Amino acid sequence: MLFNSFEFLLFFVIVTVLYFSLAQKFRWILLLAASYYFYMSWKAEYIVLLLFTTAVSYYMSILMENAENLKKRRFLLIISLIVNLGVLFFFKYFNFLNDTARDVLNTFSIDYQYEGLNILLPLGISFYTFQTIGYNLDVFYSVRKPERHFGIFALYVSFFPQLIAGPIERSQSLIPQFYEKHKINRTRIYQGLKLMLWGFFKKLVIADRLVPLVAEGFDNVNSYGGATILVSTFLFAIQLYADFSAYSEIAKGVAKILGYDLMDNFNHPFISKNITEFWRRWHISLSFWLRDYLYTPILFARKKWGKWAIVYALLITFLLVGIWHGTKITFVFLGLLQAFALIYEMFTKKWRQTIANKMPKFLYNGVSMAITFLYILYSFSFFRSNSLEDSILITQALFTSLFDINDLMVYISELDNIRFIFTISLTLLFLITDIWVFRQIKKENDTRFILYILYPLILGSILLFGYFGEVEFIYFKF
Amino acid sequence: MERTEIKDELNRVFRKVFEDDTIEIHNSTTAGDIDNWDSMTHLMLITEIENHFSLTIGGMDIMHLHNVGNLIDLIDKKLN
Numbered sequence: 001m002l003f004n005s006f007e008f009l010l011f012f013v014i015v016t017v018l019y020f021s022l023a024q025k026f027r028w029i030l031l032l033a034a035s036y037y038f039y040m041s042w043k044a045e046y047i048v049l050l051l052f053t054t055a056v057s058y059y060m061s062i063l064m065e066n067a068e069n070l071k072k073r074r075f076l077l078i079i080s081l082i083v084n085l086g087v088l089f090f091f092k093y094f095n096f097l098n099d100t101a102r103d104v105l106n107t108f109s110i111d112y113q114y115e116g117l118n119i120l121l122p123l124g125i126s127f128y129t130f131q132t133i134g135y136n137l138d139v140f141y142s143v144r145k146p147e148r149h150f151g152i153f154a155l156y157v158s159f160f161p162q163l164i165a166g167p168i169e170r171s172q173s174l175i176p177q178f179y180e181k182h183k184i185n186r187t188r189i190y191q192g193l194k195l196m197l198w199g200f201f202k203k204l205v206i207a208d209r210l211v212p213l214v215a216e217g218f219d220n221v222n223s224y225g226g227a228t229i230l231v232s233t234f235l236f237a238i239q240l241y242a243d244f245s246a247y248s249e250i251a252k253g254v255a256k257i258l259g260y261d262l263m264d265n266f267n268h269p270f271i272s273k274n275i276t277e278f279w280r281r282w283h284i285s286l287s288f289w290l291r292d293y294l295y296t297p298i299l300f301a302r303k304k305w306g307k308w309a310i311v312y313a314l315l316i317t318f319l320l321v322g323i324w325h326g327t328k329i330t331f332v333f334l335g336l337l338q339a340f341a342l343i344y345e346m347f348t349k350k351w352r353q354t355i356a357n358k359m360p361k362f363l364y365n366g367v368s369m370a371i372t373f374l375y376i377l378y379s380f381s382f383f384r385s386n387s388l389e390d391s392i393l394i395t396q397a398l399f400t401s402l403f404d405i406n407d408l409m410v411y412i413s414e415l416d417n418i419r420f421i422f423t424i425s426l427t428l429l430f431l432i433t434d435i436w437v438f439r440q441i442k443k444e445n446d447t448r449f450i451l452y453i454l455y456p457l458i459l460g461s462i463l464l465f466g467y468f469g470e471v472e473f474i475y476f477k478f
Numbered sequence: 479m480e481r482t483e484i485k486d487e488l489n490r491v492f493r494k495v496f497e498d499d500t501i502e503i504h505n506s507t508t509a510g511d512i513d514n515w516d517s518m519t520h521l522m523l524i525t526e527i528e529n530h531f532s533l534t535i536g537g538m539d540i541m542h543l544h545n546v547g548n549l550i551d552l553i554d555k556k557l558n
Contacts, residue, residue: 070538141541276516292541300540303521310517346518 001041003250004203005470011038012254019258024181028155031178031258035160039123046122049087054157056083057132061139061146077140081133088129091121096327124164126324126478128157130289135171137293144172152178159260161251165244165475167265167285174260182259187444194441194455195253201458202246203473204466206430209423210239211471214384216414221390226402228411229394233381238427240380240474241269244283247473268435270376273368275341278376290317310346314339325478330382330391337379426465484531484553488546491530495523505547531557 001007015034022030040047060080067073095116105112135156138144147153156175162168217224217232224232248265255262269281279287295317302309315336322335345352356364378398385391412420437458440450479487485503492501496514509515515523524535527549533556542548 137541141538143541296540297537299517299521300524300535300537303525306521306525307518309521313517346516349516349518 001038002470002472003247003254004200004468007041016257020184028151028178031160032151032155032158035155035158035163038160039158039163042123043120049122049125050128050158051154053084053087053129053132054154056080057136057157058147058150058153061136062148064136064139065146073140077136080136084129084133084136088125091119091125092324093327095119121477123476127166127168128163130286131168132157134168134289134293138171147171147175159255161255161258161260162262165247165251165473165478166283167248167251167263168289169262169285173263177260180259185259188259189257191441191444192253192256195249195256197253197455197458197462198437198441199246199249199253200466201462202242202249202430204468205461206427207239207243207246208467208469208471209465210235210242210427213415213420213423214239216411218384218386218390221386221393221397223407224397224411225404225407226397226400227405227408229381229397230377230402231408231411233377233384233394233398235427236384237270237377237380238431240383241266242430243474247475268438270373270431271369271435272372272376273365274345274372275338275375276345278372279338279342290321294320307346311343314342314346318342325383329388330385333391334379334382337375337382341375426461479554479557481550481554484550484557487530488527488550488553491523491526495519495526503546505545505550507546508544527553533557 001011011034015030018030019027036047036050039050057080060076064073064076067076098114098116102112102114135144135147139146147156152175155178156169156171159169159174214232214236217228218236221229245266252262252264263285265283265285267281267284269278272278272281295313298316299309299313302312305312318335318339319332320335321338322332325331325334381394381398382391385394437454440446440454446455489501489503492503492512493499496512496519498513501512509520524540527533528535531553533553535552539552543552
């Protein structure tokens with residue numbers, strides 16, 4: 001069930017009431033049952049995959065702990081990785097590889113007709129797979145001992161607030177919390193509700209309202225010039241940010257009410273002064289996961305290469321990030337653009353510092369933010385683009401017809417002038433106030449203005465302007 | 479080598495790698511506490527430590543290094 005549905009709200013209220021009514025020793029059972037129910041509400045059969053990943057990871061980790069030597073330990077790790085990644089790989093890439101194989105074989109006149117399987121990507125598979133792999137690697141590296149309580153471990157893998165789209169939590173951070181006794185805490189409930197409120201605002205009022213504006217541009221790339229494409233891309237960046245950060249905040253809020261702390265997943269990414277900083281502010285849990293479990297091991301395996309080890313590790317990491325997003329080549333560009341920027345920044349760090357010292361701070365920071373933001377917009381266009389051909393057209397439009405604003409009027413009228421102006425106004429208002437609002441939400445003591453004016457205003461906006469068509473979150477596809 | 483000796487030698491390595499004579503490391507020092515500590519300098523630091531103390535820091539070791547204290551412990555373990 002989607003967070004943005006009455007079904008979920010009802011589910012959550014029931015779970016919370018039951019949670020605080022039960023004795024501590026039964027709470028994990030309730031949460032596990034609730035999490036499995038939550039997951040099965042999409043497609044009941046896929047619970048088998050979740051159980052399978054859970055069981056394999058659980059047993060492999062315990063076996064690793066008892067392994068006589070490093071070789072055996074590594075062998076067990078590899079089995080666990082092959083199984084977990086294998087399932088993920090199968091669901092994401094089987095059909096694509098089959099289609100490619102068919103095309104190639106048919107080109108050589110070899111008769112291969114197999115159409116592939118009619119498989120649906122299980123929801124959240126990337127997120128719970130990465131979370132579990134992180135756990136397996138922690139056990140392998142002796143950073144932690146395996147969790148012996150199967151039920152608690154199963155809960156760690158399937159905890160419903162963050163099961164579908166993160167944040168990806170480290171076991172050292174989340175598992176201990178399942179052993180703690182949580183009393184009903186008014187402050188926690190209040191803080192959690194505030195986070196949920198802001199999350200719902202971002203999803204229902206901003207992200208979902210931007211969908212048609214973004215689609216008009218990206219689905220008709222042929223018809224529009226650079227200015228319109230830039231506007232669509234800008235709106236897409238906001239849509240993606242609002243959508244994804246909303247999910248993370250609702251997840252955090254839901255967990256908080258029950259007494260659990262999940263990590264922040266976003267920290268106002270668009271004020272980043274460079275791409276290196278961007279990755280400390282965007283999808284933070286994934287970024288840190290990649291750094292710790294992929295980038296760092298690759299880097300240190302090749303440390304003899306010096307600087308080139310960094311280039312190598314970055315390229316591999318972001319190539320995989322690109323491919324993970326999907327089988328379209330545009331996703332590979334998405335990944336490579338990130339890698340190139342990070343490599344560039346690494347090699348030019350001293351030079352850029354010299355330039356920074358020569359001008360006023362606000363000017364350097366301002367220009368840096370603008371350049372970084374435009375670069376992010378350009379990479380995001382690959383995320384949303386429907387095909388490589390479209391991406392080529394987008395690139396051409398951005399670089400050759402940026403100041404052609406005539407078709408911008410056409411674009412706006414296609415969307416209905418009033419609706420466009422209204423949505424843009426809400427979006428800009430959101431952008432300007434985002435940092436300030438979030439700061440208020442984090443405070444535990446609210447002034448009367450905030451309490452009686454700001455939050456009712458946000459709630460009112462949701463009820464009046466929210467789009468209640470129950471649109472899925474973008475990252476559900478991954 | 480005694481732990482305090484290791485710490486002093488390590489401090490010298492830090493000052494060399496980060497080109498800063500004012501650095502004073504403590505057990506709780508992390509990457510966030512020192513300016514310019516990023517992938518590149520982290521790599522340089524590890525390589526310099528390997529050369530200076532004549533030891534090897536491998537993949538299994540890296541995952542345990544969260545602060546300077548962990549680093550000192552690791553060097554201590556490898557030397558003694």
